Amino acid sequence: MPQNEPTFAELLSATEHSAVHLEMRDTYAVTQETEAFAAWRDGFRYDPVDRASWWRPFLDLISETVNRGVVVRRARIVSEPVTEYIRYEHSGTFTNVAAGEQVRWLPRRLASDIALPGNDFWLFDGRLVRFHHFTGDGAWTADTFDTEPAVVKLCASAFETVWERATPHDRYTV
Template identity: 50%
Template sequence: MTAEPVAFQLFRGAVRSALHLETRDLYEPADPDWNEWRSGHRFDPAERWAAFHNLVRETTGRGVAVRRARIVSEPINEYVRFEYDVTDPHNVAAGEQVRWLPRQQATGLLIPANDFWVFDEQTVLWNFFDGDGAWVGEERVDEPELAKACVASFDAVWGRAIPHKEYQPT
């Protein structure tokens, strides 16, 4: 039996918020969903991503705010286009609020070097990737002061970012 991912455990325990900051322009280059999309096949995330989307629906149904901010280089690359294309019918439909910040507009913001989730302003879940974008691990840190700093960084990005429905990628 496979253990439930740490992020899923943290979602299940969240009572106020789950914040996610993404800063890379490429993730998981070997991902079959990404590669199918590149070949023109529009897979059904309802099948493949059902566990995560159902978890988001359950979480937002309990009144927990789930927000995702993505910092992206413009003009966007093919991978960010893939993310953009699947966001509305899947992430947003599941209850996530998603915003996009063109990297040029992030100048002056203090942003951690790694992507992260913050749950209830208490727990940080760092996400680590290699230089090509492959996921290499995560680290849970239960340090409220660190979480506060990450929330401040996220909020600064969120304040400048463009809501998904208004963002027009270039």
């Protein structure tokens, strides 16, 4: 990452009102999840009662952000039946919710008429978009930033439309 690009923690620290995240892939192959995904495949599941076993720095960051009054929401557009990776994500999403993040799921078939950007993104305070770029296999390649009003408007509109149609995490089954 170039020196002038803020880290995710810096972006959230500077956020005053809202941070929204739209995920649209059915599989990710990000390096930091390799071991956890393999363990999940082998039958490991987080124990909701044993918070110390699953709480991690990312969740601290989300919790601190929410405690400052920032609303953090994540929406996932997924194909159904869902992929193995989405089952993995779903099984651990209660940790995000415990940290204060609101999460919803939208079946892809219900998103056909929504104008969506081509990449997953975070939108901070309705002003700054951080796009995530992945290879076809799901490996992360880069992030780019955009403040162009038309791009911000597209992302905000896409997210809100998805959010309105999506099912809250506690009611979505895989």
